[in-house]
Amino acid sequence: MLAQFFKRYLYIQLSAQRVTVRDPSKHEVLSEVPEIAIQRPATGKAKVLAVGSAARGTAGEVDTQVFNPFAHPRSLVSDFTVAEQVLKVFVKRAQGDSILQPSPVVIMHPLGQHEGGLTQVELRAIRELALGAGASEVHIWQGPELTDEQVLSGEYPATGSMFIE
Structure with missing residues (x-):
């Protein structure tokens, strides 16, 4: 019960054009080219x-x-190591400079058309990216954009798919 109070969530949308990191509890958004x-x-x-x-x-x-590192015609990630560095910086910027930050629960949302859905390899790469960026838990969402309330409550629309890794 007490651990739930200290949980912090970050919602990260990934695309080749933009990475958006949202802190739903603070209603803060960081959106940059990756x-x-x-x-x-x-x-x-x-x-x-x-x-x-x-x-x-x-x-x-x-x-x-x-x-x-997210610009590739057939895959979400073209260079894993570089993508991990980009995400680390964005997560750190979103969390601020506090030393006592709990590792966040990260909801990764890969954007774009993934014909046939994401492969097991892509799901694992996304999970590993989030863990490398400092996540304590990783959830991968495919579907419409989530609201802050949906992220915090864990109640997601039936029109998408959630992979809890």
Whole structure:
């Protein structure tokens, strides 16, 4: 009972064009392009320069590439490691700077047409992305956009499918 009081929920909508992270209890929304600028010098470690819309501004820097890890014609994720880094940053931004944040229950909502539904491999990739971004539990939703009340209550429309991983 007490644990339920401390549960925090995040609702994440994924697409190649935009990642939206919503905190339904605070009614806060973070919506950004899912891009990341990575600098890979000839010697030394790769370094993340910027994530989101700020990544485009670094495109002209030396040894820097801008990636969109969700842009792939046949799959939701084109680069798992980079996608995980993007989600980590967005989840951290949505949670704020508090040190004592509980790991959130994350509801992942992949957007777009998934002909025949998501494969087991795609479901696992989505689950692993959320866990890597700091989720304590992962639910994957396919259907219409959820309201804050639906996310918090756990009562989802019958017109969609929920996969609890």
